[in-house]
Amino acid sequence: MLDLSNIPDLFASGRNIVFFLFALCAIGGAVYMISFTRVIHMVVALAFTFLSMAGFYVLLNAEFVAFVQILIYAGAISILMIFGIMMTKHRSEEEQEQRRPVHNVLLGIGVLALLGILFYAIQKSTFPDAQPFDGGQDNTLEIGNLLFNQYVIPFELMSVLLTVAFIGAIIVAKREED
Template sequence: MLTNLMDYLSSGSNIMFFIFAVLAIGGAVSMISLTRVVHMVTALALTFISLAGLYVLLNAEFVAFVQVLIYAGAISILMIFGIMMTKHQGEEEEEPKRPWHNGLLLVGVLGLFGFLFYAIQNSTFPAQALEVQEKNTLEIGKLLFNVHVIPFELMSVLLTVAFIGAIVVAKREED
């Protein structure tokens, strides 16, 4: 079983997959574990960027670019802007102390990881022929502007209306 792991980690792309997967999972767990909202948004941005790295490893450069541009950039900045615009109390509520909580959580996580590792190591996956497009961004553009042009334009109108609505709501609260 350990030889399978060593064979897996002998490739550079597999090592990068492991690093990006650990960062994505770590960022997601940190996001739900942290108590300060700004720290949560930073952990969420780490998760978004790690997912973009996974998309690059899957040869989906366009999806990775959109992931970084829209989610890691725009959504994270929008969340931080929303945090800055709202009023927060200076005091935070203290959680009750649970001494065994972290220990039981660690045992559960290690047990789940061990079970998943054992199941993946003992399973066989059929080999499939993978047909990779040379210019996948060009193909996405052709599909987007030929086949799916109506939904694309409807989404742009919807986002414009939502943006205008957000400005109107912000102006009302300011007055």
């Protein structure tokens, strides 16, 4: 039998409520992303999911990672996908979307079943007591020190690799255009 007596204690903290809202937004954006048929709508749903993930990082006191999540994923990757959509050819007539009510009902049942299984597993699990985490005063400074002292060569190699990949993508796009 499920023990639902600890649910009011779970939502007594504002941090848990904000986590729950970010979780709903992330899951909702992901479900919408795979459910939409237009690519531009998929990109917007994906960006919404990325922003929700940045909220998780803020809750974990990883502000730098949250900023990078917004800047790189929600910003750059989404803009890159939109440019890719704009640069490709599309048919002028709109395809009629086939209605699949049975598919939507089965999808809803599957999502609710997964939610029930996860809820049951979390309720039955025993977690060790959390140790207090000391995130330090300035985690961005620590990341910068590690990045530019200990990991400077992998950082530079990654920038060269990304530049080569970008140039290769331009060459492939030019060949397809000709």
